[in-house]
Amino acid sequence: MFANKEQVQGGQNGEATMAQGGSQQQQTLYITSSNIGKVPEYNSTEDFSLYLERLEQYFIANFIDEDRKVAVLLTVIGSHTYRILRDLCDPVLPKNKSLMNSVVY
Template structure:
């Protein structure tokens, strides 16, 4: 059973830095290991944010990135 809930990221109105801060706290409270950070982020961000990340990283798939790469790439285009 997981502790807490993180909503999907709102790419139109959301603050990516604040969202990632919340995701990081979700990782801590749920003891998410480093190897599960990227899959957990992908599961949490929602369809629109995933599509944005997919477009930004093409031809690579988001699952081929490191967690830090995914966060930084998305940060660049959501500010």
């Protein structure tokens, strides 16, 4: 992706340090990202399995890893659905569950 075997190392706040070919020269890159599409809040009249299929496509399109899928799900399901999920997971908070353990089919 980078010419001359340049490597990018993660930084903070959207920064990355780029080292070129093992030399001491370093540059700072500012990486911005934008999401492809958006996931609307879950509507309880909607078929939940269809909603999850769309959500999974959102995860794929935006390269969302397993560790972040639960966080995304909990942000987009809405307060009413979150309350139901929280009650079902009690005494464990939904954020401490894996995605598959959080979702009830």
